[in-house]
Amino acid sequence: MKGRVHSIETMGMLDGPGIRYIAFLQGCVLRCQFCHNPDTWNIQGGELTDSETLLEDIKSYLPYYQASGGGVTVSGGEPLVQASFVLDLFKKCKEAGIHTTLDTTGIIWSPDVEQLLDYTDLVLLDLKEMDPDKHSKLTGCSNTNVFRFARELEKRQVKVWIRHVVVPGLTDDQAGLEQIGQFIQGMSNVEKVELLPFHKMGEYKWERLGHNYQLGQVSPPTEEEMQAAYACIKPYWPQ
Numbered sequence: 702m703k704g705r706v707h708s709i710e711t712m713g714m715l716d717g718p719g720i721r722y723i724a725f726l727q728g729c730v731l732r733c734q735f736c737h738n739p740d741t742w743n744i745q746g747g748e749l750t751d752s753e754t755l756l757e758d759i760k761s762y763l764p765y766y767q768a769s770g771g772g773v774t775v776s777g778g779e780p781l782v783q784a785s786f787v788l789d790l791f792k793k794c795k796e797a798g799i800h801t802t803l804d805t806t807g808i809i810w811s812p813d814v815e816q817l818l819d820y821t822d823l824v825l826l827d828l829k830e831m832d833p834d835k836h837s838k839l840t841g842c843s844n845t846n847v848f849r850f851a852r853e854l855e856k857r858q859v860k861v862w863i864r865h866v867v868v869p870g871l872t873d874d875q876a877g878l879e880q881i882g883q884f885i886q887g888m889s890n891v892e893k894v895e896l897l898p899f900h901k902m903g904e905y906k907w908e909r910l911g912h913n914y915q916l917g918q919v920s921p922p923t924e925e926e927m928q929a930a931y932a933c934i935k936p937y938w939p940q
């Protein structure tokens with residue numbers, strides 16, 4: 702099966718355990734105001750790549766991944782846009798004994814997505830906002846499917862690392878962070894919670910693509926602001 706791949710990183714250290722092969726897929730249905738990869742949005746972009754070719758490439762680095770407890774991470778864009786392709790790739794990975802991680806917002810639910818969870822060892826679940834109105838305003842999308850996706854992860858006890866991007870004045874309010882904390886507290890399969898500081902390294906891409914970047918005046922959070930954000934989550938996630 703063929704899918705559209707934006708780019709590959711062969712020595713990823715951050716997106717899952719160990720050293721990882723990271724495939725960034727093309728296509729996203731969200732339009733997050735803080736997105737630093739708007740060049741992944743267009744599903745017609747990227748390079749059409751066969752899952753078998755991708756697997757062969759992954760296998761050429763396998764000793765590094767397996768020695769470090771790593772594996773493969775599929776990210777995006779939003780990889781669930783190409784859920785059937787990821788399903789095909791992850792099936793092949795599991796047959797080859799390779800650890801699989803899905804870096805997603807959980808924004809799409811379909812039979813392929815449901816089946817994909819059977820071949821996924823870890824999900825990096827990128828929570829944008831819990832409040833439906835705030836989520837829509839921030840991303841242009843409803844978060845109804847996110848809740849369903851998360852429920853299914855818990856039902857199947859798929860391991861989850863929660864992620865949330867902290868944007869000063871936008872996604873760092875106490876009420877919103879506490880809602881995330883409460884949500885995490887209700888999930889028995891969460892292994893880790895990571896708050897990621899907003900940065901503007903992708904701003905030039907918005908301009909190059911002719912999109913209006915609205916956060917030009919917003920600065921990345923200070924260390925104190927990040928600590929304050931963690932403090933809001935801590936009562937619900939003491940680890």
Ligand code: SF4
Nearest residue numbers: 729731732733736778
């Ligand atoms: S989900 Fe990721 S790729 Fe899609 S718009 Fe949001 S930040 Fe960008």
